[in-house]
Amino acid sequence: MQKLYVALVGLPARGKSTLGRRIRTVLEDEGIATRIFNNGEMRRSMLGERSTHPEFYDPRDAENRSLREQICLRNLERARDWLAEGGQVAILDATNVSRKRRALILRTLTDWPVLFVQCVNEDPLLQDLCERRKTQLPEYAAYTEEAALESFRRRISYYESIYSPVQDEPHWLCVDTTANRILDERPLDGSPYYAAIRQVCVTTWVHSLYLARHGQTEFNIEGRIGGDPNLTEKGTAQAEALARRLRDTPLEWIFTSTRRRSHATAAPVIATHQNAHVLALREFDELWAGDCEGMRYVDIGETMPEVTAGRHKDKYGYCYPNGESYATLKERVQRGLRRALFLAADSPLLIVGHQAINRVILSLFLRCRREDLPYMYIPQNEFSHISVSLRRQSFERLPYEPV
Numbered sequence: 001m002q003k004l005y006v007a008l009v010g011l012p013a014r015g016k017s018t019l020g021r022r023i024r025t026v027l028e029d030e031g032i033a034t035r036i037f038n039n040g041e042m043r044r045s046m047l048g049e050r051s052t053h054p055e056f057y058d059p060r061d062a063e064n065r066s067l068r069e070q071i072c073l074r075n076l077e078r079a080r081d082w083l084a085e086g087g088q089v090a091i092l093d094a095t096n097v098s099r100k101r102r103a104l105i106l107r108t109l110t111d112w113p114v115l116f117v118q119c120v121n122e123d124p125l126l127q128d129l130c131e132r133r134k135t136q137l138p139e140y141a142a143y144t145e146e147a148a149l150e151s152f153r154r155r156i157s158y159y160e161s162i163y164s165p166v167q168d169e170p171h172w173l174c175v176d177t178t179a180n181r182i183l184d185e186r187p188l189d190g191s192p193y194y195a196a197i198r199q200v201c202v203t204t205w206v207h208s209l210y211l212a213r214h215g216q217t218e219f220n221i222e223g224r225i226g227g228d229p230n231l232t233e234k235g236t237a238q239a240e241a242l243a244r245r246l247r248d249t250p251l252e253w254i255f256t257s258t259r260r261r262s263h264a265t266a267a268p269v270i271a272t273h274q275n276a277h278v279l280a281l282r283e284f285d286e287l288w289a290g291d292c293e294g295m296r297y298v299d300i301g302e303t304m305p306e307v308t309a310g311r312h313k314d315k316y317g318y319c320y321p322n323g324e325s326y327a328t329l330k331e332r333v334q335r336g337l338r339r340a341l342f343l344a345a346d347s348p349l350l351i352v353g354h355q356a357i358n359r360v361i362l363s364l365f366l367r368c369r370r371e372d373l374p375y376m377y378i379p380q381n382e383f384s385h386i387s388v389s390l391r392r393q394s395f396e397r398l399p400y401e402p403v
C-alpha cells in the first residue's frame with residue numbers, strides 16, 4: 001500500500017486548512033484513510049495563552065523557536081505513527097513557511113514521500129477579512145478586537161520574515177487558493193494520490209450556494225434600469241418570503257451588492273440568521289449602464305436607438321456608452337464570486353444579486369452559451385441552490401412563494 005505525507009505551506013489566512021479538509025474529504029470518499037495533523041491545535045493544547053502572544057513567533061527568540069520546533073516534531077511523530085498503523089495520507093496543517101522547517105520535515109519523515117502544497121492568496125481584501133476573523137478565535141477571547149488584530153498581524157509579520165516559497169524541495173504544488181489554479185508544480189514519479197490532490201486544488205468548490213435576486217423595485221415596474229431604487233411593497237413582501245423560505249437553512253455568510261435593493265432584500269434573512277457574516281461586495285453591483293443609467297428601456301429605444309440596436313445584435317458583447325457589457329461584467333463577478341467562496345470556505349452562503357449579476361453567476365455553473373447568457377430568466381420569487389464538489393454537481397431552482 002502506498003502512503004503519502006501532504007505538508008501544507010503558507011502564511012496564515014491563505015486557505016490552507018480549507019484545502020486540507022477538501023483533500024481529506026475527496027480521499028476518504030475514495031476509501032483512502034486520511035487524517036489532518038494540525039500544529040495550531042497542538043500548540044494551543046500544550047501551551048495555551050503563552051503561544052497567543054506575538055513574540056512567541058519571533059524567529060530570533062531561541063527558546064520559543066525551540067518550543068515551536070518541539071510541537072512540530074511531536075505532530076510529525078504522530079503522523080508517522082499513524083501511517084505506520086494503517087493510515088494512508090497524513091496532512092500536516094501548519095505554516096511550514098521557512099526552508100529550514102521544511103528541511104526538518106524531510107529529515108524526520110523518510111519512510112514515505114512528502115508532497116508540499118503551498119497556498120497562495122494575494123487578495124488584500126481576503127487577507128484583511130480572514131485576519132479579522134482569526135481574532136474571533138477563543139485564543140483571543142481576552143483581547144479587544146483591535147488588540148487581537150494587532151497581535152495577529154505582528155505574528156504574521158514574523159512568519160513573513162522567514163517566508164521562503166517552495167522551490168528546492170523534491171515534490172511540491174503551488175496553488176492559488178482563490179482562483180483554484182496551479183501556479184507551479186514539481187511532480188514526483190510514483191507519488192501516490194498526486195492526481196487526486198491536484199484535482200482538488202483546481203476544483204471550484206461550492207458547499208452550498210443560495211443565489212437570489214433582489215425583490216421588486218419602482219424601477220422594475222417602470223422598466224427603468226440601474227440606479228439605486230428602494231423595494232416596492234411587493235418587493236418587501238418577496239424579501240420576507242425569501243427569509244421565511246430560508247429560515248431553517250443554515251447560512252454562515254450573506255453577501256449583497258452595495259445597492260439598497262440588495263441590502264433590503266437580504267435584511268429579513270439577516271434578521272433570522274444573526275450569526276451569519278454579512279458583507280457587501282461591489283463586484284455584485286448591477287451591470288453599469290453608463291449614460292443610460294436610470295433610463296427606461298422605451299426611452300433608450302426612442303432617444304438612443306443605436307443602443308437598443310447594438311444590444312439586439314450582440315447583447316453579450318454590447319457595451320453601454322461609458323458603461324459595461326456582459327462580457328466585461330463577467331470578470332468582476334467572477335472576482336466577487338471567488339472572494340465569496342473563499343470566505344465562506346466550505347460553509348453555506350447566500351448571495352443577493354441582480355438580474356445581470358445572477359445571470360453571470362449561473363452561467364459559470366450551467367455552461368450556457370454566451371449568446372444565451374443575457375437572456376436567462378431571473379425571476380424575483382425564486383432562488384437557485386448550487387452545490388459543487390469533485391464528483392458531484394447539483395443545481396436546483398426553488399420558488400419561494402407565488403406572488
Ligand code: F6P
Pocket residue numbers: 220223224225226227286287289354355356374
Ligand atoms: O431591469 C432590471 C435590471 O437589473 C437593470 O438594472 C439592468 O440594467 C438589467 O436588469 C439587466 O438586464 P438586461 O441586460 O436584460 O437589460
